[in-house]
Amino acid sequence: MNEGSAVRVCVDAMGGDHAPDAILAGIGPALDVDPGLHVLLTGPADVIEPFAAAHAGRVEALVTSQVIEMDEHPAQAVRSKRDSSIVVGCRLVKEGRADAFFSAGSTGAAMAAATLVMGRLTGIARPALAAVFPTTGEPLVFLDVGANADCKPENLLQSAHMGSAYASVVLGRSAPRISLLNIGEEPTKGSQLALEAHELMARGVPGFVGNLEANHLLDGLTDVVVTDGFTGNVVLKLLEGSSRTLLSQVREALAATTLSKFGALFAKERLTALKRRLDPEAYGGAPLLGVDGVCIIGHGNSSPVAVQAALEVAARAVRGGLVDSIASRVANGLGASVHAAKIAGSQDPVTPEG
Amino acid sequence: MNEGSAVRVCVDAMGGDHAPDAILAGIGPALDVDPGLHVLLTGPADVIEPFAAAHAGRVEALVTSQVIEMDEHPAQAVRSKRDSSIVVGCRLVKEGRADAFFSAGSTGAAMAAATLVMGRLTGIARPALAAVFPTTGEPLVFLDVGANADCKPENLLQSAHMGSAYASVVLGRSAPRISLLNIGEEPTKGSQLALEAHELMARGVPGFVGNLEANHLLDGLTDVVVTDGFTGNVVLKLLEGSSRTLLSQVREALAATTLSKFGALFAKERLTALKRRLDPEAYGGAPLLGVDGVCIIGHGNSSPVAVQAALEVAARAVRGGLVDSIASRVANGLGASVHAAKIAGSQDPVTPEG
Numbered sequence: 001m002n003e004g005s006a007v008r009v010c011v012d013a014m015g016g017d018h019a020p021d022a023i024l025a026g027i028g029p030a031l032d033v034d035p036g037l038h039v040l041l042t043g044p045a046d047v048i049e050p051f052a053a054a055h056a057g058r059v060e061a062l063v064t065s066q067v068i069e070m071d072e073h074p075a076q077a078v079r080s081k082r083d084s085s086i087v088v089g090c091r092l093v094k095e096g097r098a099d100a101f102f103s104a105g106s107t108g109a110a111m112a113a114a115t116l117v118m119g120r121l122t123g124i125a126r127p128a129l130a131a132v133f134p135t136t137g138e139p140l141v142f143l144d145v146g147a148n149a150d151c152k153p154e155n156l157l158q159s160a161h162m163g164s165a166y167a168s169v170v171l172g173r174s175a176p177r178i179s180l181l182n183i184g185e186e187p188t189k190g191s192q193l194a195l196e197a198h199e200l201m202a203r204g205v206p207g208f209v210g211n212l213e214a215n216h217l218l219d220g221l222t223d224v225v226v227t228d229g230f231t232g233n234v235v236l237k238l239l240e241g242s243s244r245t246l247l248s249q250v251r252e253a254l255a256a257t258t259l260s261k262f263g264a265l266f267a268k269e270r271l272t273a274l275k276r277r278l279d280p281e282a283y284g285g286a287p288l289l290g291v292d293g294v295c296i297i298g299h300g301n302s303s304p305v306a307v308q309a310a311l312e313v314a315a316r317a318v319r320g321g322l323v324d325s326i327a328s329r330v331a332n333g334l335g336a337s338v339h340a341a342k343i344a345g346s347q348d349p350v351t352p353e354g
Numbered sequence: 355m356n357e358g359s360a361v362r363v364c365v366d367a368m369g370g371d372h373a374p375d376a377i378l379a380g381i382g383p384a385l386d387v388d389p390g391l392h393v394l395l396t397g398p399a400d401v402i403e404p405f406a407a408a409h410a411g412r413v414e415a416l417v418t419s420q421v422i423e424m425d426e427h428p429a430q431a432v433r434s435k436r437d438s439s440i441v442v443g444c445r446l447v448k449e450g451r452a453d454a455f456f457s458a459g460s461t462g463a464a465m466a467a468a469t470l471v472m473g474r475l476t477g478i479a480r481p482a483l484a485a486v487f488p489t490t491g492e493p494l495v496f497l498d499v500g501a502n503a504d505c506k507p508e509n510l511l512q513s514a515h516m517g518s519a520y521a522s523v524v525l526g527r528s529a530p531r532i533s534l535l536n537i538g539e540e541p542t543k544g545s546q547l548a549l550e551a552h553e554l555m556a557r558g559v560p561g562f563v564g565n566l567e568a569n570h571l572l573d574g575l576t577d578v579v580v581t582d583g584f585t586g587n588v589v590l591k592l593l594e595g596s597s598r599t600l601l602s603q604v605r606e607a608l609a610a611t612t613l614s615k616f617g618a619l620f621a622k623e624r625l626t627a628l629k630r631r632l633d634p635e636a637y638g639g640a641p642l643l644g645v646d647g648v649c650i651i652g653h654g655n656s657s658p659v660a661v662q663a664a665l666e667v668a669a670r671a672v673r674g675g676l677v678d679s680i681a682s683r684v685a686n687g688l689g690a691s692v693h694a695a696k697i698a699g700s701q702d703p704v705t706p707e708g
Binding site: 136146149150181183190191192194213214215216217218219227229230231233234235236237238239240241242243244245246247249250 | 490500503504535537544545546548567568569570571572573581583584585587588589590591592593594595596597598599600601603604
């Protein structure tokens with residue numbers, strides 16, 4: 001749908017550990033691949049104007065005077081730095097001058113700016129940050145990875161709708177399977193939050209397939225996994241840490257004897273390919289779902305490849321109507337809940353006794 | 355301390371997927387290694403009596419008539435099956451006829467039996483289940499891995515004391531470093547639970563070194579990591595699942611071409627050694643901490659090696675006085691809190707105004 005149609009993505013040139021070089025280096029290839037893509041670049045004049053001039057017609061420079069640093073308090077920085085690349089980027093989306101925003105800067109500041117400036121969608125209490133994981137099957141949508149450390153069951157229900165929309169629009173799953181991360185398979189297992197969320201999801205989420213335990217997270221059994229932002233952030237970081245540790249131990253093990261060193265030489269190329277396949281960067285940043293606009297947040301150490309992938313994801317989200325898809329799923333979900341409540345209420349007088 | 359002194363461990367012959375064979379096969383090597391070890395075996399006569407006869411003087415048979423199955427409701431099963439191998443085992447510890455109990459049966463039933471029959475230590479609101487992980491440095495004590503899905507800050511504080519005692523007594527750490535699993539390094543980051551637990555631990559836990567993020571969990575930076583039972587269970591299962599997935603992908607990658615297949619041949623032995631090193635089984639089951647007795651719970655698919663390791667851990671815990679060490683740390687912690695409250699209270703009248 002709308003393949004190739006014009007999409008304007010605002011890119012924060014100053015976000016990320018390797019900004020602006022890695023950011024700019026990722027834009028070129030993205031423009032080459034997608035002829036409909038236009039970039040609005042925010043940042044200081046000396047960084048963005050030469051780049052825009054070199055890509056005239058495809059890249060527009062929007063000079064901003066402030067930068068939000070990684071260690072600033074997110075909400076305070078967003079309020080005080082009105083002319084920062086992050087705040088201006090979100091405002092461009094709000095005003096309809098851009099279709100999407102991408103930043104690899106402070107995750108907290110980008111989330112705060114998107115929530116405050118773009119605003120939340122009707123029916124969404126809290127936006128959620130999603131990640132896309134490689135699995136042994138198809139990639140998986142996993143949320144919340146850190147927007148809300150303390151969640152209510154309703155937040156998890158809304159995350160289910162949002163994750164379903166993302167899997168459908170961006171990953172092309174026709175009927176996404178939705179799971180709840182829990183510490184047992186049975187509906188009666190888990191924390192109070194998980195128990196209540198399970199009940200809400202079983203009643204109101206099309207495609208809900210029940211609880212999933214963490215040992216099966218990478219087995220490709222489902223399309224979307226929902227959890228609270230504390231657990232989700234722990235999972236995301238643990239996967240990062242454990243892959244790093246395990247792959248380095250594999251390398252060490254292979255290098256430990258002359259014979260296996262010989263083996264490692266042949267294996268090196270394959271291991272590098274594997275590492276690339278497991279790299280979450282290839283899946284294009286973390287979408288902030290539930291705000292009134294497309295907002296993709298990159299990892300602080302985003303490489304040019306990660307930036308390119310994020311721009312492709314942003315364009316797909318815009319062309320597929322991600323925001324409208326989320327809004328309508330949540331509205332239908334709300335409708336279904338109200339409907340269910342009405343039916344439940346109406347049963348009292350009409351149900352015959354005994 | 356007390357090295358080689360007599361220790362009587364009660365072993366549930368019927369617990370685990372490979373029981374009784376794997377259980378019995380693990381006992382022999384443990385007896386060979388530790389001349390002070392005595393085993394009290396619970397289970398049906400035809401299983402345990404021939405084994406006890408073959409190990410006369412070291413193994414005693416205590417015939418039980420019931421077995422709690424893996425799918426039974428834990429607390430109900432413990433109440434109704436008073437002559438099950440799990441309930442009898444915990445009773446032997448309570449009555450002082452055994453020093454420790456080991457089962458690889460239903461984790462829920464073993465936790466319920468230990469809590470109900472042995473009882474909780476004074477000052478412990480909820481026992482916690484601990485796991486010992488391999489890291490790139492020394493093994494790590496991690497708790498709670500599933501005893502309490504819903505924790506209060508006080509539960510995490512008590513887990514810190516209990517984990518510290520375990521690291522000291524069983525792993526021989528002289529001054530254990532204690533960390534709180536959190537989604538940021540700063541004390542101001544995290545869920546409400548993590549924020550409040552951080553405050554309690556900073557005030558009351560000797561050796562508390564602050565928050566640890568999950569990407570550094572395997573880096574060997576600390577001795578004990580504390581979290582709630584929901585997050586802890588997710589972490590434990592994710593580590594199991596991600597190691598399995600990653601190692602199988604490494605194998606696949608190595609086998610994918612003739613050249614790297616040649617490499618894989620040389621690498622195979624090393625990878626097997628690595629898998630063994632990463633195997634949590636080698637670290638001897640999960641101790642249930644906070645009950646009035648030593649209780650070690652094995653993984654359902656415990657191998658003879660895992661059973662042997664669990665018996666060694668049980669003996670070390672008994673000889674090192676684990677239960678007393680937990681009790682005194684919790685009492686000192688309570689004392690410290692009361693003391694701190696008194697000082698805080700006494701400041702009001704003596705502090706001059708202005």
